[in-house]
Amino acid sequence: MMQELPIHTVKDYLLQLQQTLCATFASVDGLASFSEDQWQHTNGGGGITRAIANGRVFEKGGINFSHVRFTRSFYRIAPRNYRLPV
Numbered sequence: 638m639m640q641e642l643p644i645h646t647v648k649d650y651l652l653q654l655q656q657t658l659c660a661t662f663a664s665v666d667g668l669a670s671f672s673e674d675q676w677q678h679t680n681g682g683g684g685i686t687r688a689i690a691n692g693r694v695f696e697k698g699g700i701n702f703s704h705v706r707f708t709r710s711f712y713r714i715a716p717r718n719y720r721l722p723v
Contacts, residue, residue, distance in 0.1 A: 666692035681706035
């Protein structure tokens with residue numbers, strides 16, 4: 638049986654993975670570095686958009702993270718068969 642992990646544990650892991658991937662790709666490229674844009678969602682949550690461009694290896698690329706919360710009104714616009722995770 639799988640153990641359920643707290644959301645903050647998964648979020649922290651994914652943010653660290655994003656950081657590791659960006660550092661690795663920037664190192665491989667050797668010229669370009671990643672820009673970063675942190676954003677907030679109006680319903681809660683947010684994310685970090687990271688992009689690299691005009692490098693020796695990478696012309697353009699991005700490694701993004703988002704953690705967005707939905708309101709109950711989401712159910713009214715979501716497809717009938719869509720279920721939000723509990």
